[in-house]
Every structure is written in structure tokens, then in C-alpha cells.
Amino acid sequence: MIKKILNFITGYVLVAIHGDGVDRFINICMSKKLHIWSIKKDKNKTLLYVSRSDFYKFDSFVEKTGVEISVIKSCGIPFIYEKNKKRKCFVIGFFIFLFLVWKFTTFVWDINISGEAGYSAEEIEKNIKQNYVKIGTKITDVNCSDLEKILRDEYSDIAWISCEIKGTQLNIKLTETILPEDIEKQSKPCNIVASKDCIISDMIIKNGTGMFETGAEVKKGDIIITGVVNIYNEYDELIETNYVPASGIVYGQSKMSYEDEFELSHYVKNYTGKKKEYYGIIYNDNLFEPLKYDMSYNNCDIITNYNSVRIFDTFYLPVTYKKTIVSEYEPELATYSEEEAIKKAKNKLNEYISALKKKGVEILQNNVKIYVKNDKCISTGYLVVKEIVGIPFELSTFEQGD
Amino acid sequence: MTRVTLIDQKKVYIDGYKTVMSIDDNKIAIDCKNKILEINGSNLSILLFTGIEMTVTGMISSIEWK
Numbered sequence: 001m002i003k004k005i006l007n008f009i010t011g012y013v014l015v016a017i018h019g020d021g022v023d024r025f026i027n028i029c030m031s032k033k034l035h036i037w038s039i040k041k042d043k044n045k046t047l048l049y050v051s052r053s054d055f056y057k058f059d060s061f062v063e064k065t066g067v068e069i070s071v072i073k074s075c076g077i078p079f080i081y082e083k084n085k086k087r088k089c090f091v092i093g094f095f096i097f098l099f100l101v102w103k104f105t106t107f108v109w110d111i112n113i114s115g116e117a118g119y120s121a122e123e124i125e126k127n128i129k130q131n132y133v134k135i136g137t138k139i140t141d142v143n144c145s146d147l148e149k150i151l152r153d154e155y156s157d158i159a160w161i162s163c164e165i166k167g168t169q170l171n172i173k174l175t176e177t178i179l180p181e182d183i184e185k186q187s188k189p190c191n192i193v194a195s196k197d198c199i200i201s202d203m204i205i206k207n208g209t210g211m212f213e214t215g216a217e218v219k220k221g222d223i224i225i226t227g228v229v230n231i232y233n234e235y236d237e238l239i240e241t242n243y244v245p246a247s248g249i250v251y252g253q254s255k256m257s258y259e260d261e262f263e264l265s266h267y268v269k270n271y272t273g274k275k276k277e278y279y280g281i282i283y284n285d286n287l288f289e290p291l292k293y294d295m296s297y298n299n300c301d302i303i304t305n306y307n308s309v310r311i312f313d314t315f316y317l318p319v320t321y322k323k324t325i326v327s328e329y330e331p332e333l334a335t336y337s338e339e340e341a342i343k344k345a346k347n348k349l350n351e352y353i354s355a356l357k358k359k360g361v362e363i364l365q366n367n368v369k370i371y372v373k374n375d376k377c378i379s380t381g382y383l384v385v386k387e388i389v390g391i392p393f394e395l396s397t398f399e400q401g402d
Numbered sequence: 403m404t405r406v407t408l409i410d411q412k413k414v415y416i417d418g419y420k421t422v423m424s425i426d427d428n429k430i431a432i433d434c435k436n437k438i439l440e441i442n443g444s445n446l447s448i449l450l451f452t453g454i455e456m457t458v459t460g461m462i463s464s465i466e467w468k
Contacts, residue, residue: 026448027421033453040447041427 011052011076016045021065028061109168109316117176167314189243192225192390194218198252208246250390258368260379264336269329280322297328341377345370362386404434414458440466
């Protein structure tokens, strides 16, 4: 392999030799220690490879042995250079291109965030771009371990985070804590109060005194864990009252009403097949779009895609490619069948439930009824949910002094 | 002294040759000072050589001293 690379760098020629003195010619080459290889007979001619420098020594042997030589192909960098000598601009442009590509590899052009759940990737990305790693920062200026530390401090719910630079992309992988949301630690004396009317289903007290038992019904604003801690002696006499920041996790069970309705008649988009495509390039927040949109369609969908220009998977360039497709459609009035309507309503309800689950709400019962009445699909009922209901509420001076 | 090393049926190393007498697709004859070494087979070629060593490749069927 190394030999092949060296041969390519120095250049080599595949030649065909004809005539009676071929064997003599080869023996002379051998005795003169010329660099020839892969000697092979092909019909009436002999093929061999010779290095570029030794090829020019052939002339004297050709006369001696009376053979004819024809060049079949010439390979290697010196020959490529010879061929492209006249195309100076092309060669210079090619090297400038190589230089720019190499130069661009030394900057961060894209940030990719994965593994987020509670936080949005856009939110984290925006924060990083504004405060820590701007797009176009030199890769050598990015300290991944420092960035990990900063992000871990800033986003308290991050359990694990890893930052690495692949190509020109800053990859951030994170895992958020899956433990139930802890109540923010308070430094001042406070109570834990109910955020809504509910039945207490579970309670973990870390600090303070519990005012209700599990299963008790509480109203919004009721103190569940108090920060007023009374200390009694053995004769049940109050000897001291301490005011502490109450803390703990209180789960409450409550009913959450769900109402939704939509008309059975609706418009469907019938695409006519007519569409127009527009292209643009964004560099350094400047958009270059040669064509303006033609808005001659009465009804149309405009879909725009932005793609970062990249070479391979992770080598991003500071150029974004914009593609806009304007598709014409004719609106047509349609009506959902009862089955279709119920299916759609169920899907909407499932989406609503999924969103609640993402927030950490547990669904205990689903009592939502879906039916069709007066050309409308109606979903009505309630969900029995279990969620964190205890929130800190600062102790008033009256309570403290009382 | 000439040393001939055969690897499978694909490669022959000849150490201590003098000249190449003939090259053909089916036969390569090499002058090894006192004797002639004939390599028979198909698709034969001289892969490379130095001043004293030579490598012949191809599908080798027989090697004969003549």
C-alpha cells in the first residue's frame, strides 16, 4: 500500500512494448536496476509499469533492442499537474477551496441537543448560543468540561450531561432527573399549602409539621405542612415555638374536567398538483433569495425547510439552505362520519393525557364520554388525576409573632 | 546458488537469477546461471524484481529445471 502511494506521488507509466527484443529490453532494465514492475504478456505485446523518472531512461535501450514502446496510461501527481498546468485558475481555486474547507473545520457551526424532556432543546440551544458558545466560535476556545459544569449548575433538573465536539458540531447529550419534582428549597420560614381542592393521597414531610392525614380533603390554600414547630416539655407545656421553612412532597387526587367539541363538517385540502419551489441561501443571518414568491394561487400551503449545509454527518458549514414549496389546493367541504369523529376526539383526548403525563401528572381514572349530537362531536367528563399539590407559601409576620 | 520459494500456487520468489529469457502468459523462463527455470501456469506476470530477487505471480501449475 505504501509503495502504491509513493508511486502515485512520484508518478508512473503503464507502457506496452512490441518487437523481438522485448526480453533483452527487460533484462537491460533489470541490469540497470530501473524501477519496473508487473511485467505481463498480453497477446503480442508486453505490458509493464515503470516509474516516471525511469521512463525517460528508456530511449537509449529502445534504440539498442529495436523495440517499440507505446504509453497506455500515465498516473500520479506529476502527470495530473502537467495536464492541469494550463488551468491555473482551476488549480488555484481548488486549493483555495481545500483551504477554506480546512479553515471552516476549526469553528463550531451547529449545536445539537438530545435527551431533553422538561426543557426544550430550543431553549437550551438559545441560551448556549447567547451566553456560552456562539456559532462561529473556534473549536479550541470551547471547553467542554466547563460547559458541562455551567449547564449542570444552570439547569438543576439535569442529572447527567455530556458535551463533545464532532466535526464542526457541538453535541450535547443530557438526561433529566426522573424523580418527582421536588419543591424548591426555601430559606425563609414557610408553610406548604394546597394549590387546588383535592384529597391528599400521599405525603412525605421533610421539615415542618403535617396538618392533615393521608386521605383528608383539602381546599385550595389550606396549610398542609406548617412551618410553625411547637416544642412541648413532658407536662405538655409549650416551651418553644420555632419557625422553619416547611418542605415535603404532597400528592393530591383531584378531578380535572375535560370539555371539547368540534363540528362534523370541515374543509379538506385537495391539492391540485400545481406547486412552485423557491430557493435561498442564508449566510451570517443574511438571506439571499433570487426569486420573490408568486402569490397568484387563491389557496396555498407554504412550507419552508431550512437545512444547514454539511459535508458528511458532522461537518457543518456556516451556510443554511432554504427551500420553500408553495402548493396550491382547492378547499372542499367534507363531513366526518360518526366513527371518524369519535376517533378524532379520542386522539385529541390522548394527546391531552400525554401532555399531562409529561408534566408528571398521573391519570387514575378516565371518565370522559364522547358522543355525536346536532352535527357536533362532543367530549365531556373528567379525569381523576394524581399530582403534586403542595407549594411553599411564606409565613406571615402575624403568624410568626403570634 | 538459486533459491526458489513457492507460496501456494500463486507466487514464486526466485533469489539469485541472471536474466529473463522469455515472458509469456503461460510460461516464464528465467536463466539462473547454470540452469533454466521454467514456470508454467496461466495469467503469469513478473510482479517486481530487485537486482537479485524476483517475484512471479499468477496461477502456477508447475516449476521445472531445464
